[in-house]
Each structure stands twice: as structure tokens, then as C-alpha cells.
Amino acid sequence: MSSEANTPVLPNCIRLPLPEDELLEVTAKAKDYAIMHGAAMRSKTAFSPDSLNFAPFVLVPSSFPRKEFEKAVALQPIINRLMHNVAHDEEFITTTLAETIKVDEFTANLFNIYRKVLAHGFTQKISLGMLRSDLMLESGCPELSPRAQRPAAGEDLDLDCVAVDADMAVNAVGTAAAGTGRKVVAAAAEASTEQEEEQLKQKVANTIQSAYCCWKQVEINTIASGFGHLGPASKTIQRFVLSELGHADKLHNMPNNNALAGLCDGMVKAWDIYGKPKAVILFIIEDVSYNICDQRFHEFYIRETYPHIKVLRRTLTDVHKEGKLGQSKELLLGNLEVAVIYFRAGYEPGHYHSQAEWDARYLMETSLAIKCPSIHYHLAGTKKVQQALAQPAVLERFINDPDEIKAVGKIFTGLYSLDDNEAGNATYEMALRTPEKFVLKPQREGGGNNVYGVDIPDALKRMSRVERSAWILMDLIHPPLTKGYMVRPGGDMPPQIVDMVSELGIFGVVIGDAEHIVHNYQAGHMLRTKLSTANEGGVAAGLGALDSPYLIDSDDEQN
Ligand code: ADP
Numbered sequence: 001m002s003s004e005a006n007t008p009v010l011p012n013c014i015r016l017p018l019p020e021d022e023l024l025e026v027t028a029k030a031k032d033y034a035i036m037h038g039a040a041m042r043s044k045t046a047f048s049p050d051s052l053n054f055a056p057f058v059l060v061p062s063s064f065p066r067k068e069f070e071k072a073v074a075l076q077p078i079i080n081r082l083m084h085n086v087a088h089d090e091e092f093i094t095t096t097l098a099e100t101i102k103v104d105e106f107t108a109n110l111f112n113i114y115r116k117v118l119a120h121g122f123t124q125k126i127s128l129g130m131l132r133s134d135l136m137l138e139s140g141c142p143e144l145s146p147r148a149q150r151p152a153a154g155e156d157l158d159l160d161c162v163a164v165d166a167d168m169a170v171n172a173v174g175t176a177a178a179g180t181g182r183k184v185v186a187a188a189a190e191a192s193t194e195q196e197e198e199q200l201k202q203k204v205a206n207t208i209q210s211a212y213c214c215w216k217q218v219e220i221n222t223i224a225s226g227f228g229h230l231g232p233a234s235k236t237i238q239r240f241v242l243s244e245l246g247h248a249d250k251l252h253n254m255p256n257n258n259a260l261a262g263l264c265d266g267m268v269k270a271w272d273i274y275g276k277p278k279a280v281i282l283f284i285i286e287d288v289s290y291n292i293c294d295q296r297f298h299e300f301y302i303r304e305t306y307p308h309i310k311v312l313r314r315t316l317t318d319v320h321k322e323g324k325l326g327q328s329k330e331l332l333l334g335n336l337e338v339a340v341i342y343f344r345a346g347y348e349p350g351h352y353h354s355q356a357e358w359d360a361r362y363l364m365e366t367s368l369a370i371k372c373p374s375i376h377y378h379l380a381g382t383k384k385v386q387q388a389l390a391q392p393a394v395l396e397r398f399i400n401d402p403d404e405i406k407a408v409g410k411i412f413t414g415l416y417s418l419d420d421n422e423a424g425n426a427t428y429e430m431a432l433r434t435p436e437k438f439v440l441k442p443q444r445e446g447g448g449n450n451v452y453g454v455d456i457p458d459a460l461k462r463m464s465r466v467e468r469s470a471w472i473l474m475d476l477i478h479p480p481l482t483k484g485y486m487v488r489p490g491g492d493m494p495p496q497i498v499d500m501v502s503e504l505g506i507f508g509v510v511i512g513d514a515e516h517i518v519h520n521y522q523a524g525h526m527l528r529t530k531l532s533t534a535n536e537g538g539v540a541a542g543l544g545a546l547d548s549p550y551l552i553d554s555d556d557e558q559n
Pocket residue numbers: 134218219439441444445446447448449450474475476477478503535536537
């Protein structure tokens with residue numbers, strides 16, 4: 001995915017580039033700081049269970065508009081409730097996935113578990129949802145703010161479109177705003193007198209085009225929503241770096257992030273509801289956990305904060321070997337009863353090596369343990385369900401308040417069905433005509449599965465009409481750029497300034513059954529940033545990096 005030439009650029013929180021000696025020193029220090037504060041991962045290339053590498057990170061926090069951040073935070077409890085209601089709507093889940101499960105074996109296997117559980121009745125009516133709603137700023141959404149309309153390539157910028165205050169604009173020096181803005185910004189760098197600088201600041205502020213005007217949901221995760229630890233840990237590193245660089249005065253623009261506590265407390269609330277003091281919390285894990293810090297810190301937080309609650313880690317294969325149901329269908333591992341199951345694996349076909357792992361999933365699903373997610377929550381998090389929710393009038397089925405319906409409706413970008421029917425065929429034709437506008441997604445989680453832009457026609461043509469129903473088509477979101485240093489294990493020293501784009505994830509916790517929600521809250525956030533040329537930005541996968549938001553105020557507030 002390459003950015004268009006006129007993609008807007010968000011201003012930096014501090015002036016870049018840094019002098020080379022300062023950059024070298026602070027980067028080396030930040031790497032050690034990251035490892036020593038658990039912003040780390042196991043190496044995929046030189047794996048050892050005995051060592052960690054620091055996780056790739058962005059040296060200073062990336063800017064994010066305060067208003068949009070606050071909107072996303074405020075919306076999360078509504079999204080939690082929406083997803084909870086969707087998960088409990090049997091008819092909606094069944095009709096929405098009907099075509100998909102005919103051709104997608106993985107989703108069909110999950111759906112089979114759902115069907116069997118429905119037939120026998122849910123042993124445990126309470127679900128624990130630990131969700132993460134992922135979003136990107138959309139730099140070109142004229143329907144919300146005509147001021148943000150982007151000029152066509154080669155056209156002059158609209159001087160009315162001002163995103164930033166003058167100081168920030170000058171901080172964008174060296175990071176270069178788009179198009180015409182670039183020349184003005186460069187001139188600001190050379191301004192010799194204070195008066196000149198002041199005038200130029202003003203000019204820059206009037207020139208940089210609006211880099212954002214809304215955000216759109218990329219996806220909603222209902223299983224294994226990661227970065228509960230790495231989200232807050234990213235802030236810890238960048239707070240340290242900003243202080244080292246003499247910018248402690250800016251730290252107040254980095255919002256608090258209690259994701260780890262928020263998520264772990266959610267598990268403990270579910271444990272409380274289960275109500276047996278000796279019962280344990282079970283983490284379902286992959287055979288090898290590269291992202292180990294983002295699981296162990298959850299475990300350690302629970303053990304340190306609630307020492308009476310034991311945490312176990314088991315693979316699906318282990319559960320198949322050791323697990324059984326007791327007289328009241330309680331899940332037993334040896335002689336330990338499981339109160340809560342937290343799935344950090346089980347979201348991709350590779351986690352199920354054989355029927356044994358599917359049997360283990362079914363065993364857990366039929367047990368009395370409270371699952372995160374229960375099977376219906378897992379299905380509610382599929383891309384197909386997200387696509388169905390974005391259709392007109394569908395939200396009314398799940399949300400009563402018209403203002404809330406409007407607010408949630410706005411976060412969806414275009415999402416299109418590829419089912420084997422008239423609408424699906426129209427989507428197919430549209431994708432062949434203008435593939436560069438879209439991303440094609442299967443029912444998978446964990447990154448690396450989507451098809452982008454010009455690759456879409458070939459991918460679609462290889463599928464039969466029926467096979468297409470396993471996929472959905474989505475409008476490509478165009479986030480504004482930021483410029484900064486990305487620090488990676490084995491990467492260049494000193495790091496180079498690169499063009500990046502960010503994806504914000506907002507965590508939510510929701511606990512309840514079909515009739516009642518007993519807990520519903522927003523639980524912190526995470527920011528992942530990738531090279532602007534990369535399609536996907538998985539941190540462990542290689543192109544993404546830990547980041548955290550530096551909140552900036554928009555022109556609307558300034559004025
Ligand atoms: P997964 O479940 O594999 O994480 P996502 O839907 O989150 O699937 O897509 C993976 C990545 O692809 C995202 O993190 C984002 O970087 C990119 N991406 C997905 N959808 C879009 C979109 N509509 N526009 C731009 N980038 C997208």
C-alpha cells in the first residue's frame with residue numbers, strides 16, 4: 001500500500017531530525033529501557049525461551065487528534081453493548097454467516113460448535129468480552145468536513161484547511177508537509193529572525209492541510225485482543241525518551257493508559273461471578289508464544305494484585321489431554337477447576353492441529369467456565385458480521401438510541417458482501433473496475449491474510465462465485481502520515497526518519513448474559529504504527545512498531 005503523493009502529514013510532537021549524537025545516545029538508552037520494562041518479544045529468527053529482544057518501537061509518540069481520540073474512547077461502551085447484543089442474536093449470526101460457512105471450513109468448524117452448544121443449551125450463560133476496536137484516521141472524508149477535502153495531485157492546497165497550531169506546524173519542519181506546504185515549512189526552517197519565524201509560523205499554520213477529520217473502524221476483535229501490556233509499555237518508553245530529550249513539559253499530552261489493569265480486572269470480575277475461591281483462570285496459548293510479555297504481564301498482574309487467584313497456561317492440545325468435565329460440567333484440569341478461560345490462541349486454523357484441538361474447544365465451550373470469548377462472541381467478531389453491521393438499518397436491531405446509532409454508523413467505511421447473489425456480484429464487478437480503492441478480507445484474524453488494491457482482481461478471478469462468499473470487500477482507509485524514527489532489533493543505527501501511519505485500538509470489557517450486562521467499560525488503548533508503504537503492521541510480523549498517541553488539538557478547537 002503506497003500513500004498518495006498528497007497524503008496529509010500530522011505535525012510532530014518535537015522538532016525532528018535530532019542531532020546524530022543525541023539520537024544515537026537516546027536510541028541506545030531507549031532500547032535498554034524497552035527490554036528492562038518488558039516492551040519485548042521472543043525472537044522469531046533466533047528463538048530461545050531464555051531470551052527476549054526489545055519489540056520494535058517508534059522513538060517519540062505519534063500525533064493523534066485529541067477530539068477523535070476522545071470520541072473513540074467515549075464510543076467504546078456503546079460498541080461493547082453492540083457486540084454483546086450481536087453475539088446473543090442467534091438469528092442474525094446464523095443468517096449472516098449462512099453463505100460463508102458453506103465455503104470457509106474454519107468458520108464452519110466454529111459455527112458447528114455454536115450449533116451444538118445451542119442445541120444443548122448454554123451451560124454458562126455469562127460471557128466475558130475483552131474487545132479491541134481498531135481504527136484509522138481517514139484523511140479524506142468530505143462528508144464530515146468539507147474543509148478537509150484533499151486537493152487532486154498537482155492542485156494547490158486549500159489554505160482554509162488548517163489542522164494544527166503554529167508551534168506544531170513549525171515542529172513539522174524537516175518532516176515536510178504535503179505539496180505546497182512543504183516549501184513553506186522548509187522556509188520556516190531557515191527563518192533567521194524571531195519576527196520572520198513568527199510570520200512563517202502563521203503562514204505554515206494556514207498552509208498545512210487538514211490531516212484528519214474523522215476515523216473509521218478497521219475491525220473489531222473479540223478474541224485474543226493483544227497489547228493490553230504493550231500498549232501502556234509503549235507509553236512508558238516514549239515518556240522516558242521525551243523526558244531524556246528535555247520535553248517533560250509535553251508529557252501531559254500523552255493520555256493515561258490502564259489497559260493491562262482494565263483487562264485483567266475484567267477477568268477477575270468474571271472470576272468473582274463464577275464464585276468459587278479455589279477455581280483458576282486458564283490462558284489458552286499457542287504452542288510457542290513469541291509475544292510472551294503481552295501474556296505474562298497479564299498473568300503477573302493478576303498474581304500480584306490478587307494473590308489468591310491462580311493462573312494456568314495451556315495449549316488446546318494440553319486441554320485435550322488433561323481436561324474433563326465434572327458433575328456440574330465444571331472444567332477440570334487435573335484436580336483444578338477452571339473459572340475463566342482467556343483465549344490467546346484458537347483464532348486461526350494453524351492452532352488446531354487435528355480434531356483433538358477442536359474437541360478441546362468444544363469441551364471448554366460446553367463447560368461451566370466463563371469464556372473470553374464464548375463461541376458466539378468469537379463468531380460476532382468475524383469480518384462477515386462487521387460487514388453486515390455496516391449495512392443500512394441493521395444497527396437499529398441492536399441499539400435503541402438514535403444518537404448512538406448515528407455515532408456508530410459513522411465509524412463504518414464502505415463494507416461490501418461478496419455473497420453469491422446480485423449484491424455480491426455487483427461488489428465483484430466494482431472490485432474489478434477500481435481495485436485500488438479496496439482491501440479484500442477473508443474470515444481470519446492475526447494479520448497477513450488480506451489482499452490489497454491491484455492484487456484483488458487476480459485473487460477474485462481465481463475463486464468460484466461461491467468461494468467469494470468467504471470474503472468481504474472493504475474501502476481502503478487513507479490515514480495521514482507521520483514522520484519519525486522506527487527502532488527495530490538489528491535495524492540501522494542511528495535510525496532514519498521514515499513515513500508512517502498509525503492504527504489506534506481501544507479496549508473494552510463487557511460481561512453479561514443474553515438479558516443483562518453487568519459490567520461495561522472502556523479499558524485503555526494501544527497504538528501500532530507501520531511504514532506507510534506496508535499493507536499491514538503486525539508488530540511481531542515485522543513491519544509494525546509499538547507507539548502511543550500524542551494528543552494534538554485541531555483547528556476547530558483553536559478557532
Ligand atoms: P486482522 O484480523 O488480520 O488483524 P485486519 O482487518 O485488522 O485483519 O487487517 C490487518 C491490517 O490491514 C490492519 O491492521 C491494517 O493495517 C490493514 N487494513 C485492514 N483494513 C484496512 C482498510 N480498510 N484500510 C486500510 N488498511 C487496512
